[in-house]
Amino acid sequence: MKNILASRWGIIVVGALIGILATLLQKLGNPANMGICVACFERDIAGAIGLHRAAVVQYMRPEIIGFVLGAFVAALLSREYRPRAGSAPIVRFILGVFAMIGALVFLGCPWRAVLRLAGGDLNAILGLAGLTFGIWIGTLFLRGGYDLGRTQSTYASVGLLLPLTMLGFLTLLFLHPQIPGEPKNDILFYSVKGPGAMHAALFISLGIGLIVGILAQRSRFCTMGAIRDLVLFRQTHLLGGFLALLVFAFLSNLVLGQFSAGFENQPVAHTLHVWNFAGMALAGLAFCLAGGCPGRQLFLSGEGDGDAAVFVLGMIVGAGISHNFGMASSPSGIGLHGVEAVFVGLAVCLFIGFTMRKKIA
Amino acid sequence: MSSVIDARGLSCPQPVILTLNRLKEMDKGKIDVLVDTDTSKENVSRAAMSKGWQVKDVQPDGQGYRVILEKT
Numbered sequence: 001m002k003n004i005l006a007s008r009w010g011i012i013v014v015g016a017l018i019g020i021l022a023t024l025l026q027k028l029g030n031p032a033n034m035g036i037c038v039a040c041f042e043r044d045i046a047g048a049i050g051l052h053r054a055a056v057v058q059y060m061r062p063e064i065i066g067f068v069l070g071a072f073v074a075a076l077l078s079r080e081y082r083p084r085a086g087s088a089p090i091v092r093f094i095l096g097v098f099a100m101i102g103a104l105v106f107l108g109c110p111w112r113a114v115l116r117l118a119g120g121d122l123n124a125i126l127g128l129a130g131l132t133f134g135i136w137i138g139t140l141f142l143r144g145g146y147d148l149g150r151t152q153s154t155y156a157s158v159g160l161l162l163p164l165t166m167l168g169f170l171t172l173l174f175l176h177p178q179i180p181g182e183p184k185n186d187i188l189f190y191s192v193k194g195p196g197a198m199h200a201a202l203f204i205s206l207g208i209g210l211i212v213g214i215l216a217q218r219s220r221f222c223t224m225g226a227i228r229d230l231v232l233f234r235q236t237h238l239l240g241g242f243l244a245l246l247v248f249a250f251l252s253n254l255v256l257g258q259f260s261a262g263f264e265n266q267p268v269a270h271t272l273h274v275w276n277f278a279g280m281a282l283a284g285l286a287f288c289l290a291g292g293c294p295g296r297q298l299f300l301s302g303e304g305d306g307d308a309a310v311f312v313l314g315m316i317v318g319a320g321i322s323h324n325f326g327m328a329s330s331p332s333g334i335g336l337h338g339v340e341a342v343f344v345g346l347a348v349c350l351f352i353g354f355t356m357r358k359k360i361a
Numbered sequence: 362m363s364s365v366i367d368a369r370g371l372s373c374p375q376p377v378i379l380t381l382n383r384l385k386e387m388d389k390g391k392i393d394v395l396v397d398t399d400t401s402k403e404n405v406s407r408a409a410m411s412k413g414w415q416v417k418d419v420q421p422d423g424q425g426y427r428v429i430l431e432k433t
Contacts, residue, residue, distance in 0.1 A: 150370030291372035
């Protein structure tokens with residue numbers, strides 16, 4: 001059977017739907033210009049399980065759970081579930097850590113960069129420029145033979161581990177739901193103020209997460225890939241979905257009254273242009289070297305890709321490191337150690353890029 | 362002229378890079394690309410067609426596919 005969602009128009013429709021659903025989530029309670037942010041929401045999950053104690057960003061985001069489980073169901077139904085692992089997992093973990101650290105200097109992943117722009121936050125232009133720059137560096141490595149090596153087919157259970165982890169997170173969320181005004185219920189942390197306290201109702205977030213997971217698995221939606229394929233191959237297939245997300249999120253924001261253009265006083269954002277650029281350059285390079293944007297890594301994990309799952313875990317742990325060591329930005333500016341974090345991250349990514357090259361015959 | 366590319370187990374975008382590199386070396390002929398995911402199958406087919414090659418056939422091959430590209 002032909003996969004309609006993977007066609008030219010299919011991915012454009014998926015991008016448009018994601019744009020509309022994300023902005024709708026903002027209307028229904030998610031933070032402004034953060035209807036869906038893979039990095040922010042994984043950071044909130046890290047907070048919910050206490051990997052960091054930044055009190056304003058702790059919530060077990062059901063969207064992320066839905067992304068993985070939706071992609072898992074879609075892959076099972078389409079017979080695309082293929083358990084595989086073994087392609088440089090430690091490298092993928094480290095790339096995940098630094099992708100998160102870079103994203104938290106900017107305050108958003110590529111998904112949120114587009115949603116921020118669609119909401120009128122012009123600082124996102126610097127982030128998207130940095131993202132493109134980082135991806136461009138990554139394509140230079142790809143041209144030079146950079147390769148993380150082959151995966152191996154493996155036991156079905158290996159590919160199940162991240163979907164099962166997400167199911168475990170969901171169970172915790174049901175067992176220990178938020179108590180209004182309380183920062184904790186048993187083992188789960190909950191923000192009582194700040195972005196972590198802003199969220200749509202559980203079943204709405206989970207439902208939209210599942211829908212996006214299914215659509216994105218079928219269409220291969222990837223924000224980093226959109227820019228990478230344009231730079232590397234002059235191909236615009238994935239870009240269609242990425243731009244549709246931007247355009248439809250923008251239109252939806254206009255309809256919902258959520259558009260406000262400018263640099264100053266934008267929600268969960270700072271105006272330090274250099275660090276908006278540099279943070280996303282680091283994230284873009286890490287995503288490019290790992291072969292997918294943070295959303296795509298979740299969808300691949302749902303398909304049974306154990307290496308993508310390691311990248312996801314790297315991002316969640318990276319959020320803990322980022323907040324515990326003062327590397328994450330806040331609306332008042334970059335963290336105490338944000339500058340060092342970006343430089344160390346870029347150095348590590350360049351080390352990986354330069355040393356993991358196979359001569360292409 | 363015929364050739365085989367084994368892109369099984371490679372992350373995105375390696376299967377496309379390998380395919381496009383081989384297409385550059387060959388003006389015409391037949392290339393079999395072995396892939397192990399549907400995404401790679403679609404990406405390789407799309408890239409080949411954008412360079413004027415035809416996807417003659419896609420056959421199940423082990424746990425993946427054999428994508429047969431041709432230009433005459």
